[in-house]
Amino acid sequence: MQRFRPAVVSGYARVLLDIADVLDGPLPVRAVATLGQQVDPESRRALREAYGVEPVDTYGASELGAIAWQCRYGDLYHVNHEHLFVEIVDDDGRPVPPGQMGHVVVTDLVNGLFPHLRYAPGDTAAMARRGCACGYTLPALERIGGRAMDWLIDASGRRIAPERLWMDVLLPVENMAGTLRSYRVHQAADGAVTVQMVPDGEIDHAFVRQVSDAYRGAIGPGVPVEAVVVERIARLPSGKFPLVTSEVPD
Numbered sequence: 455m456q457r458f459r460p461a462v463v464s465g466y467a468r469v470l471l472d473i474a475d476v477l478d479g480p481l482p483v484r485a486v487a488t489l490g491q492q493v494d495p496e497s498r499r500a501l502r503e504a505y506g507v508e509p510v511d512t513y514g515a516s517e518l519g520a521i522a523w524q525c526r527y528g529d530l531y532h533v534n535h536e537h538l539f540v541e542i543v544d545d546d547g548r549p550v551p552p553g554q555m556g557h558v559v560v561t562d563l564v565n566g567l568f569p570h571l572r573y574a575p576g577d578t579a580a581m582a583r584r585g586c587a588c589g590y591t592l593p594a595l596e597r598i599g600g601r602a603m604d605w606l607i608d609a610s611g612r613r614i615a616p617e618r619l620w621m622d623v624l625l626p627v628e629n630m631a632g633t634l635r636s637y638r639v640h641q642a643a644d645g646a647v648t649v650q651m652v653p654d655g656e657i658d659h660a661f662v663r664q665v666s667d668a669y670r671g672a673i674g675p676g677v678p679v680e681a682v683v684v685e686r687i688a689r690l691p692s693g694k695f696p697l698v699t700s701e702v703p704d
Contacts, residue, residue: 455481462486467493467501467509468605468615474504475613482506485526489514492598513598515575518560522595530586531595538562540593541572542581552581555599604700606641609676616698621649624668633657638687639669641700647673649681657683 455463456478463470464487474481486501486509493501493511501509508528514520521538522531533540542556543549550556558577562570578599585591606614617623619639621630635654641647649669651657665681673679689695 463505464489466490466615466617467497467511469617471497471500471504472613472615472618474500477504480504480506485510487512513577513579513595515560518562518570518573518575521558521560522598525586525588525590527587529588530582530584530590531598532586532590533592533594535592537564540595542579550580552583553596555580555597604641604696604698606639606647606673606698606700607645607702608674609645610674614673618672619669619698621665621668624672625664629661629664633661636687636695637697638695639698641702643701643703645702646678647680649679650684650687651681652685652687653683 455473459481461483462485463481463483467488468491470486470488481504483505484507486505486507488501488509489512493509498509508526510524510526510528511531512520512523513531514522519537520534521540522533524531539561541549541559541561542554543559544556547559555578557574558579559572559574560570561572579595580597582594582596584596586594604616606616606619608614616639621634621637632655633653634657635652637649637651639647639649647669649665651662651665662681662683666679669681670677670679687695690699
């Protein structure tokens with residue numbers, strides 16, 4: 455990236471920050487576009503410092519495409535009205551007023567093969583109570599409470615992007631096929647990491663050791679890592695199921 459000097463960088467905020475950690479200095483670009491996960495205020499600040507511009511975020515889903523995005527003002531999320539009809543509803547499916555968080559429900563308007571009708575991708579958001587700073591006045595989203603994953607911290611205090619800890623990144627996919635129903639990587643407040651695995655059949659000791667060794671290599675020395683087999687993994691109170699969670703203070 456330092457040699458190529460890109461005009462625009464785009465990707466997961468956590469990955470862009472992971473890259474920024476190893477740059478020799480700020481990398482001046484014309485635009486930073488984030489996607490695929492929530493961008494918290496601290497990540498925004500770090501991205502702005504690393505790349506010299508205010509990041510703009512896109513909210514979407516692989517099965518729906520782009521649902522809403524920020525313009526260059528980095529303010530509200532403009533809903534993709536030509537493509538989708540977006541509702542924000544309560545637990546009973548009733549519309550909530552602007553400014554109030556609710557469940558995102560989407561109907562796509564262009565998919566003639568397999569239309570999604572009032573489809574709930576599992577995220578929460580709030581409709582805006584005002585227009586965007588750019589002058590856009592159609593309905594927009596002011597907050598998005600999407601699926602979130604935490605950083606992990608290694609023994610030196612360095613952040614580890616959660617995307618580095620997906621099991622299919624660390625292990626051959628064929629080793630996982632028919633073996634796991636779900637898993638979660640969790641870091642306790644003392645820094646110790648547990649890889650919880652719900653089996654989809656029999657799991658032998660060799661696979662458990664392979665998982666433990668893979669995560670020890672990814673996280674580095676000095677952090678206790680253990681892979682364990684469990685019957686189930688509870689969702690968060692919000693109903694989300696993040697793959698990577700941490701209790702280590704920011």
